Amino acid sequence: xxxxxxxxxxxxxxxxxxxxxxxxxxxxRYNYFSSETAGFRIAPYHTIWxxxxxxxxxxxxxxxxxxxxxxxxAERDKCLTEFFGAPTPELVNEFCEAxxxxxxxxxxxxxxxxxxxxxxxxxxxxxxxVRQENSPVxxxxxxxxxxxxxxxxxxxxxxxxxxxxxxxxxxxxxxxxHWQDFLYFQNQGFEVMDMGGWHSGSExxxxxxxxxxxxxxxxxxxxxxxxxxxxxxxGRGALKLLGIKRRLKSS
Numbered sequence: 428x429x430x431x432x433x434x435x436x437x438x439x440x441x442x443x444x445x446x447x448x449x450x451x452x453x454x455x456r457y458n459y460f461s462s463e464t465a466g467f468r469i470a471p472y473h474t475i476w477x478x479x480x481x482x483x484x485x486x487x488x489x490x491x492x493x494x495x496x497x498x499x500x501a502e503r504d505k506c507l508t509e510f511f512g513a514p515t516p517e518l519v520n521e522f523c524e525a526x527x528x529x530x531x532x533x534x535x536x537x538x539x540x541x542x543x544x545x546x547x548x549x550x551x552x553x554x555x556x557v558r559q560e561n562s563p564v565x566x567x568x569x570x571x572x573x574x575x576x577x578x579x580x581x582x583x584x585x586x587x588x589x590x591x592x593x594x595x596x597x598x599x600x601x602x603x604x605h606w607q608d609f610l611y612f613q614n615q616g617f618e619v620m621d622m623g624g625w626h627s628g629s630e631x632x633x634x635x636x637x638x639x640x641x642x643x644x645x646x647x648x649x650x651x652x653x654x655x656x657x658x659x660x661x662g663r664g665a666l667k668l669l670g671i672k673r674r675l676k677s678s
Contacts, residue, residue: 428573429549436665442551442573443619453662459578459621459651466656467666473627477620477646479613486609489645494602501603504559504596508607511554519543522554522567526583538581546571553577555611557604565600568608577612579623605644622646 429440430452439452443459457464459472479486487495511518519540527537546552553570567583584597612620622641625648626634657663 429545429551431545434665436661440545442571443576443578445574453657453659453665455656455658457652457654457656459576459653461649461651463652464654464656466654469653469655471650471652473625473648474651475622475625475641475644475646476649477609477622477644478618479609479620480618483610483613486613486645487606490606491643491645494643497599497602498606501557501599504599506557506559506565506600506603508555508557508604510611513550514547514552514554516540516547518554519547519552522556522569522581522583525564525567525585526569526581529583529585543569555604555608557600557607559596559600565597566604568604570608570612572612572617575617576619576621577617578621582623602643609644620646621651 428442428445428450430450431438431440436454437452438454438456439447439450440456440458441447441460444461447455455466457466477486481489490498514522523538523540523543530537543552551571551573553572554567555570556564556567558564563585565585567581567585568579569581570577571580572578582601584601609620622644625641626638628634655666657666
């Protein structure tokens, strides 16, 4: 749960089927719920869930054979992973810098450290990264987490922006980092890994390629639900003012 304010409107964010608690707020924002929630609904968010309650052997067996080979190759290449459950502002800045260098190549929106500030402050942000010995970082992952579920929010492959990083090594490192993320969160008692979205269309070749990459790790495609629900007159007025009611399907 995260409590924030925007233009004097108090907003409480609930994640991953968290129960609503008694707290003074004008709007509740439901994020990544497994069933429909009250309020003005946003279109269902398709994603892939990995069941972390299985054994490590079961998790590995569900991964595509070629991907398992890449993971083993990364182990032979002495890839090293690091996990930051309470990332400092300096580390968040480092992640954002790497992310922005990566997405700038494609002309995609940049990420401000402020976007991650609430998650970091609430203790709901985890960063992980992988590198080879005495080499630059190959890949980064940023997760939000709540209620025994972790969600891949952002991913960085360093080779997109750094000519000094080999693309194949970065790809292997990224797959290895996903695998190590599974084990890390499993050992921390998490039950579900959300792979951060799955494109349901059929024409965007790049997004379909991302789908195929995520499908390499097993799991199942599910719908995840988000909505905004006013709790006070101020909250209802704020949603109307922002045009939410016109753009979102009412329950």
